[in-house]
Amino acid sequence: MSSNPLPANSSRLGGCTLTGAISVTSHVRDTVTVVHGPKGCSHHNVSLLHASWLEDDRAVLPELLSSGLSEKDVIFGGEEALRRTIGVAATKEGVRAVLVLSTCVVGSIGDDVTSVCSEEYGVPVVPISSAGFLGGTFQDGMNNALVALAGTASPCDTNRSVNIIGEMNLEYEVEENYREVERLLALLNLPVNIRFVHNTGWEELSRLGAAELNILRGPALVPVGEYLKERFDTPFIASFPQGLSGTLSFVREVAAFFGIDGQAALREECRRQEEMLDQFSDLRRVPVSLERVHSGEDELLAAEELAAALDLVMGTPGTCAKLPVNAAVGTSGTKRMLHRWRRAVHA
Amino acid sequence: MPECDNPLWPCAMTGAAACLAGFDGLAVVIHGSSGCYYYPMTLLHAPLHGTFILEDDVIFGSEDRLMEVIGSLSGTGKKIAVITTCVPALLGEDIRSMLADHDVILVDSPGFAGDVETGYQKALAMLDPRTDPAAPGVNIDGACLFDPFAAGNVQEVRRLLGMVSVPVATVFSSDLLGRVYHAAPFTIGTNADFPSGVGDYLGGMLGFGAIRETFARLGDSFGNADCTPVFSELEQQEERVVRACDKFLRRYDPPSAAIFAGCSYALFAAEALHTYLDAEICCIGTRNTPCESRFPVEETSSLSRVRDLIVSHNPDLVIGSSFERSLHERGGFAGIIPPLRGRVKIYPAPLAGINGMLSFMESVLNTCMDTKP
Numbered sequence: 025m026s027s028n029p030l031p032a033n034s035s036r037l038g039g040c041t042l043t044g045a046i047s048v049t050s051h052v053r054d055t056v057t058v059v060h061g062p063k064g065c066s067h068h069n070v071s072l073l074h075a076s077w078l079e080d081d082r083a084v085l086p087e088l089l090s091s092g093l094s095e096k097d098v099i100f101g102g103e104e105a106l107r108r109t110i111g112v113a114a115t116k117e118g119v120r121a122v123l124v125l126s127t128c129v130v131g132s133i134g135d136d137v138t139s140v141c142s143e144e145y146g147v148p149v150v151p152i153s154s155a156g157f158l159g160g161t162f163q164d165g166m167n168n169a170l171v172a173l174a175g176t177a178s179p180c181d182t183n184r185s186v187n188i189i190g191e192m193n194l195e196y197e198v199e200e201n202y203r204e205v206e207r208l209l210a211l212l213n214l215p216v217n218i219r220f221v222h223n224t225g226w227e228e229l230s231r232l233g234a235a236e237l238n239i240l241r242g243p244a245l246v247p248v249g250e251y252l253k254e255r256f257d258t259p260f261i262a263s264f265p266q267g268l269s270g271t272l273s274f275v276r277e278v279a280a281f282f283g284i285d286g287q288a289a290l291r292e293e294c295r296r297q298e299e300m301l302d303q304f305s306d307l308r309r310v311p312v313s314l315e316r317v318h319s320g321e322d323e324l325l326a327a328e329e330l331a332a333a334l335d336l337v338m339g340t341p342g343t344c345a346k347l348p349v350n351a352a353v354g355t356s357g358t359k360r361m362l363h364r365w366r367r368a369v370h371a
Numbered sequence: 372m373p374e375c376d377n378p379l380w381p382c383a384m385t386g387a388a389a390c391l392a393g394f395d396g397l398a399v400v401i402h403g404s405s406g407c408y409y410y411p412m413t414l415l416h417a418p419l420h421g422t423f424i425l426e427d428d429v430i431f432g433s434e435d436r437l438m439e440v441i442g443s444l445s446g447t448g449k450k451i452a453v454i455t456t457c458v459p460a461l462l463g464e465d466i467r468s469m470l471a472d473h474d475v476i477l478v479d480s481p482g483f484a485g486d487v488e489t490g491y492q493k494a495l496a497m498l499d500p501r502t503d504p505a506a507p508g509v510n511i512d513g514a515c516l517f518d519p520f521a522a523g524n525v526q527e528v529r530r531l532l533g534m535v536s537v538p539v540a541t542v543f544s545s546d547l548l549g550r551v552y553h554a555a556p557f558t559i560g561t562n563a564d565f566p567s568g569v570g571d572y573l574g575g576m577l578g579f580g581a582i583r584e585t586f587a588r589l590g591d592s593f594g595n596a597d598c599t600p601v602f603s604e605l606e607q608q609e610e611r612v613v614r615a616c617d618k619f620l621r622r623y624d625p626p627s628a629a630i631f632a633g634c635s636y637a638l639f640a641a642e643a644l645h646t647y648l649d650a651e652i653c654c655i656g657t658r659n660t661p662c663e664s665r666f667p668v669e670e671t672s673s674l675s676r677v678r679d680l681i682v683s684h685n686p687d688l689v690i691g692s693s694f695e696r697s698l699h700e701r702g703g704f705a706g707i708i709p710p711l712r713g714r715v716k717i718y719p720a721p722l723a724g725i726n727g728m729l730s731f732m733e734s735v736l737n738t739c740m741d742t743k744p
Contacts, residue, residue, distance in 0.1 A: 037405050037423060038405060039405055039406055039409065040404060040405065040406020040407075040409070041406075042406065043406060062382060062457060062482045062483040063375050063378040063380075063382065063482075063672075064378070064381060064382020064383070064384065064385070064482035064483070065382075065482065066375070066377070066378045067378040067379065067380060067381050067382065068381070068382075068406075068410040070377045070378060070379070070674075070694075071381075071410070071414070071710050072410070072413075074693065074694060074697070074710060074712055075710065075712045075713075078693065078697070078712045078713035079713075085377055085674060085694070085697060086377075087376065087377070088376065088377050089374060089375070089376045089377075090374060090375045090376070090378050091374055092374050092375045092378075093483055094483060095483055095484060098457075098461060098483055105374070108374060109374040112374055127457075128404060128406075128457065128458050129457045129458065129461065129482075129483065132429070132457075132458050132461045132462070133461065156404060156406055156458070157404030157405065157406055157424070157425065157426070157458075158426050158429065158458075162406075
């Protein structure tokens, strides 16, 4: 990206709250997401979701309804367009709720979205703060949507289960990452209560308070974890596990929380990791460097630990294979990254 | 009905970016937020710059940020073009005055101003293209970065012009910026939805009939051009299409087809299917303003309307984008407009020219045979 963003201005690259919020709301089944703004804003996101869902082998597109603000609405106000659009959404067949997102255009012209949403439409209408870049970043939009949806659920009886909070639904390997966490939980005989949210039905959201532990996808979701703790008294673990020791620590932490003897699970996971490292022993002593530019601190630490476990030799960048570094979730994610490392060594 | 479910066509800002980013020698700046920047960046696969404005820029004015980005680009030797997005357009700042001391092209093309074609036209007009009576050859227009067939179209038209020894002048919009101001007096088109309006239009290159007519005019306009090689290849390749389609019809009924595209590509597809396969054209849904046609046509810009048309006509074949394919999973499909997700596309296939027609009919015949019981 040749945008010349100065380091001090790195927040400028945070993306759009609308996209962040849509990445959540589009995964709530039986609802329609209304995007209050020009059609172009919705198209951008429809196109993005379409691409991401096809990668996920899901052909069906989410329901996004744009209020289609025109130049005239921008001048005279768009509240009537929003009212009409919510009305259309609410009467669609099978719709249990309408989730309303706004755009930076609406934030600029000052429409009172909350007031329009508070009117009677026959189904719940949930306004979600998402005024494009005026509302913050992609992550803010995601967090706002999760908090708004959590606000529709009430505290309920708990059972011995775990919620998965804030999966990155636009992430290419979102399903694989979920399955890895589900596998690790299964080592401790713990079921998943709900995925909040990933292809989740509107009615399922009422079970949000039933889990005894929330596992967040990443630390950026801590504000959501704190909200859920306050609303449902559910504690949280701040991130999916990353890397070799991170995965073992995760199993240990979850076992300790539930008062489970996790030794058998840990032995099983250690054996799995050793077998995996044996499969990649051909990489031993190969000179490499790590791709650091777009990598987070935790990802790099996990990658460095992995490189040490494989006895790779850190060489001078530019003179040896550059290994891609990504957030490798669990042992399975680490194994997929190792295949990419082997590919980088070969080509 | 202004509200629209799952809008299928990009906004004017994206169209302006698609036009300007096609010219080498222009540094294109999207004056807006990162959200507005990312979409054209991922769609167009071209270098774009952004101001990435924040809330503070809205409150206190965006001039400093705009000047910061323009200043950083001023040493690159490229002319700078600034495209306004929705919020800067709403702020009421006098961006033209801000830029008065800089040699910058300003394109006021916010998303709410219209669709991709509107923005493309606005941007091209702001470049102020001019013809040069002394410029040799013929211009090619209709090449828009937004169109996945644009590169293939230009390659194919270059090949055909090479066969008749007519040089290519300016390609709109895929050329050196300087050539915009020295365009030839004649132009041929690859996609009439993105016209340049520059020079005398000799015709389009979509379909064998159009190619034949265009090259006939080209021969008349360029006295020394011998178009025989193109006419000869046209004859040979049309015969191949006829044979392939005839073989299909010996075994199968003609397909019924629903077509969704911009006007230009939609009509090309309809005429080709009707002419060579005797296909029934159930409906044409145009993403942009409908054009006149002997087939039933309506503007269709939302996914629900596309779904209604497909369900009500239940066609054997759907032509469109991967949006349409997602609604017609088990039937035949050929993709001619973006987005074309879920398929690897590396080779620059054309729709225009002789090879464009061959490529289109090949994909249609294969998908029709693949989906026959």
